[in-house]
Amino acid sequence: MQIKADNLTYKYMKNTPFEKEALKGFNITIPEGRFTSVIGHTGSGKSTFIQHLNGLLKPSSGTVAVGDWTIRADTKQKHLYELRRHASIVFQFPEHQLFHETVLSDVAYGPVNFGLSKLEAEKRAKEYLELAGIHPDMFDRSPFDLSGGQMRRVAIAGVLALNPKLLILDEPTAGLDPEGQVKMMELFYDWFQEKKERSIILVTHQMEDAARYSDEIVLMDKGTVKDQGRPHQVFSKAGELKAMGLSVPESVKLLSMLREQSGEDMSTAAFTLEETVDQVLEFLRKRGVSDRV
Numbered sequence: 001m002q003i004k005a006d007n008l009t010y011k012y013m014k015n016t017p018f019e020k021e022a023l024k025g026f027n028i029t030i031p032e033g034r035f036t037s038v039i040g041h042t043g044s045g046k047s048t049f050i051q052h053l054n055g056l057l058k059p060s061s062g063t064v065a066v067g068d069w070t071i072r073a074d075t076k077q078k079h080l081y082e083l084r085r086h087a088s089i090v091f092q093f094p095e096h097q098l099f100h101e102t103v104l105s106d107v108a109y110g111p112v113n114f115g116l117s118k119l120e121a122e123k124r125a126k127e128y129l130e131l132a133g134i135h136p137d138m139f140d141r142s143p144f145d146l147s148g149g150q151m152r153r154v155a156i157a158g159v160l161a162l163n164p165k166l167l168i169l170d171e172p173t174a175g176l177d178p179e180g181q182v183k184m185m186e187l188f189y190d191w192f193q194e195k196k197e198r199s200i201i202l203v204t205h206q207m208e209d210a211a212r213y214s215d216e217i218v219l220m221d222k223g224t225v226k227d228q229g230r231p232h233q234v235f236s237k238a239g240e241l242k243a244m245g246l247s248v249p250e251s252v253k254l255l256s257m258l259r260e261q262s263g264e265d266m267s268t269a270a271f272t273l274e275e276t277v278d279q280v281l282e283f284l285r286k287r288g289v290s291d292r293v
């Protein structure tokens, strides 16, 4: 679903002495079928923005359009019920929301709620649990007997089983070990790639993830959108990012240092280990030392 914000403003505790303008009237368009990461310093408004994308928050002024739904300050919640079938948010620590007796019934709950029969819902739940790496032996166990990482996978399977078109992820790998983080991101990316109309909006502080998986990056600062572009465009402005208290991926740092210290005209756009090695080898080739590598 395409996302379009027009002059989007959001104020917490509006018209009170504690009023806080978290979004300051920005415009943005994010086309359907993209993996988009939203980055920005803490407090820049990322979570506030994404909560508008399925109507959890409504603009104080301006509009947000998500697919066929347009959300304004006076939009009634009942008009957003259908939107929530298509746009799902995964907050940090989604495992805190597990509450059913068994893993299977927890994942099947959402699809039943959205109208599937119990049989169909369980079939779909099994499919997504397996995709999320949960072995069938665990289906009848209590979700609370699982490890933290497994509980997170069950919770994610519950969201994917709703078959959303837009998946909104707010720091979904927080608290996982490095291997768990990679596996979780690969799960999301595989899901995203399966159908071309699927979109992901990922809020992250992990610049490596933003660079590696995204088609586009949205950079937020002080309640507004500062930049939007492909990873190599956004991360080529290392100085600006640093001034906002942000960093660039380690691979970009390494190549930037190499470029500065050698004076070589080379690209710093490399977001995986393989791409970085290729760039370094290219550098060495230009310098005529590739035979010794």
Ligand SMILES: Nc1ncnc2c1ncn2[C@@H]1O[C@H](COP(=O)(O)OP(=O)(O)OP(=O)(O)O)[C@@H](O)[C@H]1O
Binding pocket: 012, 013, 020, 021, 022, 040, 041, 042, 043, 044, 045, 046, 047, 048, 049
């Ligand atoms: N419930 C709330 N009541 C009042 N102010 C809030 C509330 N939630 C967020 N804010 C304020 O709104 C601004 C934007 O917060 P938001 O959580 O959207 O930022 P963020 O970029 O997601 O931050 P982080 O990276 O730390 O999660 C911040 O100044 C924050 O203090």
